[in-house]
Amino acid sequence: MSTQPIRTDVTIVGAGPCGLFAVFELGLLDLKCHLVDILDRPGGQCAELYPEKPIYDIPAISVCTGQELTDKLMAQITPFEPTFHLNQMAESLEKTADGWWRLTTDIGTVLESKVLVIAAGGGSFVPKKPPIKGIEDFEGRSVFYAVRKMDQFRGKHLVIAGGGDSALDWALNLQPLAASVTLVHRRDEFRAAPDSVNKMRALVAEGQMRLEIAQIASLEGADGQLSGVVLKDKERGEWPLACDTLLAFYGLTMKLGPVAEFGLNLHENLIPVDTEKFQSSTEGIFAIGDINWYPGKLKLILSGFHEAALMAQAAVRVAYPERKIRFQYTTSSTDLQQKLGVA
Amino acid sequence: MRIRVTDHEGIEHALEALEGWRVMEIIRDWGYPIRAECGGACACATCHIYVDPDWVDRLLPLSDEEEAMLDQAFDVRENSRLSCQILMRPELDGLHVTLAPA
The missing domain is CATH 3.50.50.60 (FAD/NAD(P)-binding domain)
Structure with missing residues (x-):
């Protein structure tokens, strides 16, 4: 089965906390996102492994559960209207003749984007x-x-x-x-x-x-x-x-799955990235969160958030090289506040 | 302090252990195959081990949560434990465990 390709700015593989926060950072830069996840709901490991367990190391949030973190992230990215393709696994990747990344899922959804972000954590959740x-x-x-x-x-x-x-x-x-x-x-x-x-x-x-x-x-x-x-x-x-x-x-276990076949360099089943752009060995393909590797990497949600912010700055330059990018703060920028629906 | 870990091939290894570390963390730190996917949250059952019968009674008993999580493990035995739920302390010096099939 295959369907009409959907074209968007960014396709994100994985709707865990890092994938969700990437929607925010990319959204501030006017990039629209589609997310693919094998689970039936957003949240990744936070939703599947520890929805009711406390997390104590999210900056400024003394404690929240995996599900609360997911809910807060979902609320935070609402203004950017991301589209979720759930219950499906990113299966194959190719480049179109006109230079877009074409990602096909195991149930035939086809997403074409200028930028691909792999935020797949420990891989796909599959049955044990x-x-x-x-x-x-x-x-x-x-x-x-x-x-x-x-x-x-x-x-x-x-x-x-x-x-x-x-x-x-x-x-x-x-x-x-x-x-x-x-x-x-x-x-x-x-x-x-x-x-x-x-x-x-x-x-x-x-x-x-x-x-x-x-x-x-x-x-x-x-x-x-x-x-x-x-x-x-x-x-x-x-x-x-x-x-x-x-x-x-x-129950479920995590397997890297078809991402291993995307033609990227791998380091012990992780995707090596640079620490300026969090880009993989292939231009236009970024990796953030638990699935990436660089010297000193810590598998923490907060690291993934930082990686999402820097990735977004690089991603917008890949997607819209002609655009002049201005660095702004949400506190003071009316432009950003309008995007967030608060001004 | 040391723990003894028998791997999937039946070979025993003596691993240096530190007080307060989870047995799972010791095994993982030494590079032996233990998935421990949830990172020690008692939420995945991929750090399943068998505790040498001589040592079973010297451990703190299983919590209800650990017992329930073992439902997602295979070939569960009376001496089954999740190694993320065992904290090293001096009395456990010499603890012998065997990695469960995964």
């Missing part, structure tokens, strides 16, 4: 894959880490592994159409919405769903088709459970 021997032979055929079409699982004998909201939600949603559902979790406690847990327990009590307090030891099957899983626990040892499909929900 259990380190079970031979599991990759079944992936995509009878082992899955996400549900795209529920109907694919109609009439299947499902084993659903995990104890969080994803595992519970899919167990409940797929139960009416699957031939059978067995939920497998390592302990008889679930960190999921209480309502989901209650519904699951009711189905188990009625015999409509099975619950196994165990872990998956190994897989059985051939040619990509699962015939069962072997469960284990300390008291009972190992025992087989017949099934034809395994859905595993063990």
Whole structure:
């Protein structure tokens, strides 16, 4: 699938705190931004890993949670009307005949911009894959880490592994159409919405769903088709459970992913940049936040904010080389205040 | 102070440890493969280790949060811990842990 390319000044890969603040710094310089993120909401690690954990080292904010920081950044960049392309991964990059960067996502969104900013943090959040021997032979055929079409699982004998909201939600949603559902979790406690847990327990009590307090030891099957899983626990040892499909929900992990194939120089999976412009080895491609590397780099949100400000100064000169750039302060510039909607 | 870390190949390494450091930080600082993606916030389960049974009782017990986070780890055993939740102190000199599969 491919769609009509969207042309904009800057495409930002990653909508974590640094990507969001880059919208602000670029916006003050009149650059419009589109952001791509694999998560379903902005915030990156702040939203996914520690939405409720306190952060104490944001200048002038004694304490805020990851989610509060995200919310504040979203409010701060509202005047610049960024466009978000969520639930999709930046997949490939090429240069157009007229010198724009064309970024295509895994669901076919095409963004063309004069400047590309990679603010991808630790990489894309992707599902954790259990380190079970031979599991990759079944992936995509009878082992899955996400549900795209529920109907694919109609009439299947499902084993659903995990104890969080994803595992519970899919167990409940797929139960009416699957031939059978067995939920497998390592302990008889679930960190999921209480309502989901209650519904699951009711189905188990009625015999409509099975619950196994165990872990998956190994897989059985051939040619990509699962015939069962072997469960284990300390008291009972190992025992087989017949099934034809395994859905595993063990949370997310970060992988650099296709950015590694963008033709940039890499240093231990990080993008080396200069500390004047935070530009990569390729002109017009910048990298800010946890994904970049330079001598003395500290992976702090505040470092990413600084990098965003300097990157923006360089980016506007790439995007609009003919433009004369005036350095101004938001405190005193009516022009900047108008952009922020406060004057 | 030292800790002993058995890696994925079964080789044991003695690592210099400093009081107040998280075991995860010691392992990471010495360059052994531990992802520790969330940086020690008990939010990712990618610093999962097994603690030598002789040492399990000498550690502070797991918090509910650590126990819940282990739901996202694999091959969780009775001696499973998240190494970001163990702070080095003199009584742990000689602590032996094994990196869990990842």
